[in-house]
Amino acid sequence: MYSVSVRDHMMIAHSLRGDVFGPAQRLHGATYVVDVEFRRRDLDESGIVVDIGRATELVHAVLAGMNYRNLDEEPSLKGLNTTTEVLARLIFDRIGAAIRRDELGPGGRAVETIRVTLHESHVASAAFEGRVGEHIRGSEFEFA
Amino acid sequence: MYSVSVRDHMMIAHSLRGDVFGPAQRLHGATYVVDVEFRRRDLDESGIVVDIGRATELVHAVLAGMNYRNLDEEPSLKGLNTTTEVLARLIFDRIGAAIRRDELGPGGRAVETIRVTLHESHVASAAFEGRVGEHIRGSEFEFA
């Protein structure tokens, strides 16, 4: 199995709902350093998993939709508890949707699985990984 | 698959038995920077894998049992060759046992697999990953 990973980040405000979150129920914020790993069994004829330039732009575009925002007021996130885990899944879903729209180029369709990791500090991170296409039906997070 | 990782560390002395260890047969020591990744298929109703606060405390408590000690003289490690691999397994076992005692909260039981990684320097690490419960029978490392 081959993979390629790219890193970017976003800086957001939000609050979390539920006693389990303690002081994180207050409005606060986070820098998420985001690693997206694209995986496939074989390389294409150029010897790559995906065009890393396009992958970088795609990840940047997906994060730009949330960067420098208060997620509590984002219409597209209405009703979501924007935990690190949920955001990892949401970014996975949006990248998967972009791949289906061929935004990674024709080779993007060969990507089999994606892992999205969000580092919220030097001591904590969360991730979601799954098959591309898994999000098509039944994603509890992406409605648009 | 979702996951959450937390990082902590411990500083121990020990020696290793066997010619393969060369100078590490002498009494020496290590800082282990420890990453513990908790994984499960679905999130709970709060949108999390585990309560990260409790996970952090649990990992800290498990490491506290070895921190600032000479492992060669720890009764609970008697007979073990405390290689980085063995310590990764031991920490896995102890976290698994704590989950069975519900120390991660009721949601802890939903954790399916755990990966424990010990970084012993900027150039070397070891890890153990397995299913929670795998340690119940036949662990060669955990006797209590």
Added chain:
Amino acid sequence: MYSVSVRDHMMIAHSLRGDVFGPAQRLHGATYVVDVEFRRRDLDESGIVVDIGRATELVHAVLAGMNYRNLDEEPSLKGLNTTTEVLARLIFDRIGAAIRRDELGPGGRAVETIRVTLHESHVASAAFEGRVGEHIRGSEFEFA
């Protein structure tokens, strides 16, 4: 010159005032991974710069005053533009004030200079360094 550094972090929401900040004028947030370096010319009789345990607690306490908060609504920050640079200075001032209150122990008074670095992402950071006591008069940031 000797130094000791400790690392902690805080997660805050805020917005910045001024056209120069572009989209960061919106309410957003950040994780600041904070390194505080304490420096002095000579070691004490135990062979240390400061008690690293107390230094760790002090930094944690200073950050706890801002952690999980919206800095735009913090009374103690009223009127401040909470840029990364300003926050570095503010943390420096508060640590300096705590040292004057002997919260680092009697040896804390021997600390000559402090450097506070805030990493806001994997690609950007800001810092303030100065002599302890420099903040006593004329700090534009600390009024309490």
Added chain:
Amino acid sequence: MYSVSVRDHMMIAHSLRGDVFGPAQRLHGATYVVDVEFRRRDLDESGIVVDIGRATELVHAVLAGMNYRNLDEEPSLKGLNTTTEVLARLIFDRIGAAIRRDELGPGGRAVETIRVTLHESHVASAAFEGRVGEHIRGSEFEFA
């Protein structure tokens, strides 16, 4: 599953063929920080995955075959597009071949899978992982 990882690096020049590579079609270069993870189900009688000293030497020897070279002119790489992905596979193949020659010691044969990760910058990496032995037949990259 247990694993051990070691890190080393190499510094090479090369150029890439294909419009997809844009400016990387020009002769340029890279430092690859290389992590090699060796995995097996059980530990040996010493409590290790592999002799980490021999693993470190093996990885160093494999990288030495490319280090400080222009890969465009390496006879053993003739015809290859030396993308990060292809180099990860090539290093995997060469380590696998060395294991078959017992260069990791007799325990090396117990290694089941290997993951080779090449970090080309602070924001991009590529990896190949597979079963040892998988490369025996049908590797498109290793001819010698």
Added chain:
Amino acid sequence: MYSVSVRDHMMIAHSLRGDVFGPAQRLHGATYVVDVEFRRRDLDESGIVVDIGRATELVHAVLAGMNYRNLDEEPSLKGLNTTTEVLARLIFDRIGAAIRRDELGPGGRAVETIRVTLHESHVASAAFEGRVGEHIRGSEFEFA
């Protein structure tokens, strides 16, 4: 003293002249992860050292002049031994020249010193720091 640091990278080929360089006399390459730290005594009226957006763009533009190139054939580097130290100085000089052309904005003139660090691997780096303006006369590296 306040500072702001930004990070970027470049990937170049080159060779070094002199027996001291051993195998690095051959054509090889490097990824340089570059940190540029801008320092000044006081903040501007917005509470910043420099506009971090413009600083990021400036560093990117300076590196773009060398990125994806064989430095041995760069006309602007003719006659230079492009060691990591020399490249750190060269980048310092070019940033200083850009500041004199007001490419950091009017506030850029308030920057007093700059430190440029080039990480060539996980185990080695080189840096140059100096006063802005120091490069005006007598730089042995910048001729244009």
Added chain:
Amino acid sequence: MYSVSVRDHMMIAHSLRGDVFGPAQRLHGATYVVDVEFRRRDLDESGIVVDIGRATELVHAVLAGMNYRNLDEEPSLKGLNTTTEVLARLIFDRIGAAIRRDELGPGGRAVETIRVTLHESHVASAAFEGRVGEHIRGSEFEFA
């Protein structure tokens, strides 16, 4: 001012004397990831601060004198409280002594200052920096 930094590590056991150290008074251990930065005003005729190959070997040799040892029983450290700060100074002294013996080559004598940083975990480090030669008289740590 130019500088070059190299990184290596050592793994030691020790105990610390004094109530201030709490549980670290017990025999325990540490991995120290060690950065040594060599600084001088001007480059030599090859465009370097020091021969980085020789610098790497020198740092490795100095650390080898303590690596895989119990520092409590090292004759050359008798009477020392081997805190991270003291070890940073000790390594500084030993590197300085080696430079005086020309073990860095003739160019080594041009090094003006050295900074030795010991990272004892992902959250704590200590450092000593000083002029080469400063250690000649009055070092409280180096007797040989």
